[in-house]
Amino acid sequence: MESVSLHCTKCHKPFRADQAVFRCDACNEPLEAEEISKGRIREGNMLNQTIWERYGDFFPFLESGFKISLGEGFTPLAESRALAESLGMQGIYFKNESQNPTWSFKDRGTSAGIMHAKGLGYKRIGTVSTGNMATSVAAYGTASGMETFVLVSKGISQEKINPIAIYNPHLIKVDGDYGELYFESLRIGKENDIYFVNSDAPMRVEGSKTIAYEICEQLGFDMPDYVIVPTSAGGNIRGIEKGFREFRACGLIDRAPKIICAQALGCSPIYAAYKNGSEEISRAEDPHTIAHAIENPYPPSGNRVLKLLRQNGGISAAVSDEEILKAQALMAGEGIFGQPASAVPLAVVIKLKAEGILKGNEKIVCIVTGSGLKYTAALEMHELKSSECKLKELGNFIKNL
């Protein structure tokens, strides 16, 4: 563990990775593990290999000690030729993160975070979330025998709580400003020996690197032009960008793809700052979008994401709920049913193509962050079709369709 250090993404102040630190005590910006610039893929039969083994060179801080894997990662990259053709694009690929153990990308970072926490001697793990991350931490917490704390807001419905509660964590409904809870949890965690693996914790960012690594392998190291990431707190997009950056530093790829930070117009603080040319995000007022999974009015890694977009040549874009629903249906037409947030990248492709920002000769990877089954209420906003007939008339009914 000595070989790795963390640093502040803003002031570059160094921190040691052999302790649980999440944000800079000087400027309150998120920390990041140092970039790995020497490493290779460890080939092997992936049915007998975890992502942590295959990409072990890129996770020196997880090398020794406790291992936890429920089979996260190694998710498919599905090419949709029909869709690319109809949209006039060179190539459209969906990285389907809904095929993780708790059906979202969160499992990668949760696994990394718990391994790090256990390595530091922690017996308690926690998170602040009401969605994918809560489910993921509850599942991996119990699977690794840790006492698990999931903090949700008081107003959450029983329907939303149930798929978290089945894993039997300490599930605490907190009455108060939910926005404060992210920062408050870090303080409480320190006092109570709970490692809070929140949305943009450094190890969660590290976990998301594996999405980039897999895309490189899946495309035969022939990089796409853009990778589009639905963005909330900013942890996932940071990890994906870092993954490509590291593979490039290691000489495994010639160039990194440009990253597109995709948000919903109803809650788009990063997009707003990007558009204004600001280096700092402002809190989004009155957030409301069907893409609940990315409805974060004040992303704790927002400033870091703005900076990496500038460094990477990436951009930000935002789409309306109507565009999101349309893209969700279009993606389902390719056999992939993502939650509304996961349809945001495809909606962005359509929008940027219409605006001429995408020319049509690009190859694009859309990150499908979680399963459509996570939020079935969104289905009620679609015009879904069915018909009805009597069994004895079925043959004729089908003939006349």
Add this chain to the structure above:
Amino acid sequence: MESVSLHCTKCHKPFRADQAVFRCDACNEPLEAEEISKGRIREGNMLNQTIWERYGDFFPFLESGFKISLGEGFTPLAESRALAESLGMQGIYFKNESQNPTWSFKDRGTSAGIMHAKGLGYKRIGTVSTGNMATSVAAYGTASGMETFVLVSKGISQEKINPIAIYNPHLIKVDGDYGELYFESLRIGKENDIYFVNSDAPMRVEGSKTIAYEICEQLGFDMPDYVIVPTSAGGNIRGIEKGFREFRACGLIDRAPKIICAQALGCSPIYAAYKNGSEEISRAEDPHTIAHAIENPYPPSGNRVLKLLRQNGGISAAVSDEEILKAQALMAGEGIFGQPASAVPLAVVIKLKAEGILKGNEKIVCIVTGSGLKYTAALEMHELKSSECKLKELGNFIKNL
């Protein structure tokens, strides 16, 4: 395609695989593709390989022509050491089929069926189902550009229809005896050029073979003692048994594991026949179980399953809804949230251990057939815990837990 033939599982009458045939016209029992006795695994980087490529030797009828994959298969086999210890078993493994593109094992057979159908020139695909199979066929049907027919019973709720309808198939609510629909669909399919890839269609059975192949690889070809399969129509258990049989015939494994056909007591026609020593199943009266996904009162492959259990040295067992719910919670404690039907194998382990049929020195693989998100209403039957506190009291609240 000429090299493969089908035969009746009862009277052994041969059929050609280059046409869409599903059941024997002489004795109305299901057909099965001939056993492959020569083949090897085609090693490769699985991030760039489908299960159809890796195990291509075992699918000669899919070798040429149209390919469709959304990234089905290559699902994890998660070992639960803590659970094995607490139950006094040598080893317990969960084959997590919820990590498929539509979050159930059905995607394997659907993909195989559609490739076969397209190879025969079909432009229309169909199924009779209200659950996992309907979703799977709707997804793969649209992804492969086929006109897709999903026949459901008239009484189905909108909530259950929505996650199927999002893929936009012809979704037809049929008013009549739903039990008849399986057979009626085959007749209507023939008349209307629709390939009905129903629950135990030969190609669906073929698709399920890959579950066995992967387990062999994942355990380093060191076979478990038992593989427990939640059983409804019988297609999946037939495929898994055939997969092990073929790998044994090819010399890839020394012995095949014994198969346990697991049912819910509320609908257990195969278990009932097994217990009575009968060679034929009888229709289950008044079926009712929380494990809806395996609530089939008259499994079309029931007789075939009885026969293969005798040949394989396998057994059948059935558990109550109470035992199923308990096992569902226990499995969630290992980080794996399966639908109620998927908890049936673990409930069977517990029951057979208590009865002394399992001694404790066995290694067991439980097939987790589908995601718990498929049927969240079951969560309301659990006693799920949560607590509540004010933000400013959170620190003390946690200290006093």
